[in-house]
Amino acid sequence: MKNMFLIGVLLSLCLIVSVQAQEEQPAGSLTSGTIASQFEYLNSISNNYQEYKVVKKTHLDQLRSNVVDSLKVFQVELGTQKEEIRSQQAQLAEVNRDLLALKDSLQEAEESRDNFSFFNIPIHKSAYNTLVWSIIGGLSIALTFFLFKFFQSHRVVQKAKRDLEETMEEFEQHRRNTLERERKLKRELVDALNKNSA
Template sequence: MKSIWHIILPFVAFILSIGIVSANPNRPYITESSIQEQLEFVINQSSRWEQYRMVPERWLNQLNTNTLDTLNYKNNRIRTLNSTISGQKSEIEQLSKELNDTREKLAQAERARDAFSLVGISMHKRFFLSLVIFTMTGILLLAGFIFLLYKKNLETISKTKDELNHLKDDFEEYRQKARKKQEDLVVQHHREIQKLKGMG
């Protein structure tokens, strides 16, 4: 009899332990929780036997369905986000292209604003201003040089006129002297001729 109790007693203890530890399969499953919380629920609420867990099939099916639904939702969300990212990338590329075009137009506008065309030659305004200043300085220097040259020429002309007048005066004086001398010579010749005629 003792041997029967050895067999029955562990069997009864096993059945009782299953009844005590086993999960309540009628307990409602937490469908609205996250997958992590559902896994913890299944692990914590399932019954144990040695190193195994006994999970009601309804819970496993619900966990499987919820996991697949979550994965499908996440995959759809990933596809949607990838599509959005692709759209945004193309929009960014378009905006970058427009930005580069705008920058190029701005650079052209700045070059056009700073450029000046003279006799069909395009040049930068600073260069043009430098050229104008250089030209004006050259003209002023040339005008100053011409003025000084003119003034010197006036002085030379005035000096030359004075010298000419002096020469005229000297010449007139010389001419007067020469005429007087010639007249004196003519008179002297005439006297000499008269003397010679009177002697003869």
């Protein structure tokens, strides 16, 4: 009963307020503007009863319809944005796969640049450089050793030639001396024979 009485009082107040509200229409509308501005407009056109606001059912229905429509629009936009996010995530995943493939290709290219086949043996350039410089160093040491030995043997040969020339000169001198002595001995023999025969 008490509720019925309250409802009756509310309805009568609504009628009185609606008549007054029709006389004083504030600026704004329930058909345009943002939801917040529509709430403010509804609040301003609603009547007061104690600490409550009395709102026309048609205005409340209109506001609810506007809110539902706005929510539908937001849901559509949210769905569109979610679809865009999924599409962008798929694109990002594809870009990441391409990036990994490029990194692998780059690594293979760097390895193929730094490695090559030497006598059908794959070898890294730094190892090849070390090997080549080791061979060059070894050959340089061997060349130095053989040059040392060559010049040492060349000195020995030159000394042997000088010794041979000296020996040949001594031999020639000895031969001349021997021939000279033979001549002298022959002369002396001839002179001695001549003396004996005379």
